[in-house]
Amino acid sequence: MNYAxxxxxxxxxxxxxxxxxxxxxxxxxxxxxESARTNPDLAGYVEGWGGRDGDAGVVAIATDGRPAGAAWIxxxxxxxxxxxVAPGTPELAxxxxxxxxxxxxxxxxxxxxxxxxRGTHRAVVLSVRANNPARRLYERLGFVTVASIINRVxxxxxxxxxxxx
Numbered sequence: 001m002n003y004a005x006x007x008x009x010x011x012x013x014x015x016x017x018x019x020x021x022x023x024x025x026x027x028x029x030x031x032x033x034e035s036a037r038t039n040p041d042l043a044g045y046v047e048g049w050g051g052r053d054g055d056a057g058v059v060a061i062a063t064d065g066r067p068a069g070a071a072w073i074x075x076x077x078x079x080x081x082x083x084x085v086a087p088g089t090p091e092l093a094x095x096x097x098x099x100x101x102x103x104x105x106x107x108x109x110x111x112x113x114x115x116x117x118r119g120t121h122r123a124v125v126l127s128v129r130a131n132n133p134a135r136r137l138y139e140r141l142g143f144v145t146v147a148s149i150i151n152r153v154x155x156x157x158x159x160x161x162x163x164x165x
Contacts, residue, residue, distance in 0.1 A: 001062065001103040005112040008057030008072055010050030015059065017046050019070045022095035041152045044076040045093050054090055056120070058112040060105045069096035071109035073117060073124055084147040084159050085125045090117075092126040094134075106134065110141055118164045130156040138162075 008016070020036040036042050049055055049072070057072025073090035081091060092113070096105045117124065126143065128135050129151065135158065143160040151157040 001100065001105070003060040003062060003068060003105050003108055005058050005060055005108055007116070008050070008059050008070060012057070012059055012067075012070065013046060013049045015067050016049055016057070016070055016072060016093075019095040020046055020093060022098070023093050044079070045074060045091075049074065054121070056090075056113065056117050058109055058116060060096070060100070060109050062100065067097075068100040069105045069109050070094070071106075071113040073113065073121070080149075081125055081127060081159055084149070085123070085161055089123050089125045089161070090121055092124050094126075106137055107141075110137065114141065114162070114164065121164055123161055123163050125159060125161045127151065127157045127159055130158060135160070 017037050020042055024036060024042055052074065054075050055072070057070060059067050060069045062068040071092065071094040073092050075088055075090045079091060094106060094109055096109070114124070126138065127149070128138060130148070138160050141162070143162045145158045146161050147159040149157055149159060
């Protein structure tokens with residue numbers, strides 16, 4: 001499948017909430033965006049997105065004109081990852097609509113975002129659950145594991161970082 005990649009804007013905030021639902025592996029009991037939006041551990045990833053210095057993101061648009069996924073970074077004020085990486089390092093969130101998983105959209109999104117922020121940020125960090133197959137994508141594009149932590153749901157996640165210099 002072919003995708004167009006465009007810069008995310010503040011008007012994409014509702015879609016980013018929807019994507020955060022998938023990125024955070026939320027429960028299926030509520031509407032996707034609402035489930036993520038009402039979780040206090042996740043609010044910092046999207047709330048008021050596009051209004052802070054350093055907010056940057058990209059959206060993949062499918063051939064039917066609809067958004068298929070998004071990748072974005074943000075400096076999160078009280079980020080628990082700052083125990084293992086330098087404070088102020090932006091954290092990455094990325095997700096693809098289920099119907100677009102395995103089509104290359106995630107790779108395009110991540111490459112597009114990293115290219116867009118290279119020179120603006122020195123590094124980017126992410127947290128990925130130990131059993132998430134996306135970890136291979138992150139490693140392939142240059143992320144390295146810097147720590148393992150217990151995540152918000154009590155399982156193991158790997159903190160991964162890429163240097164952009």
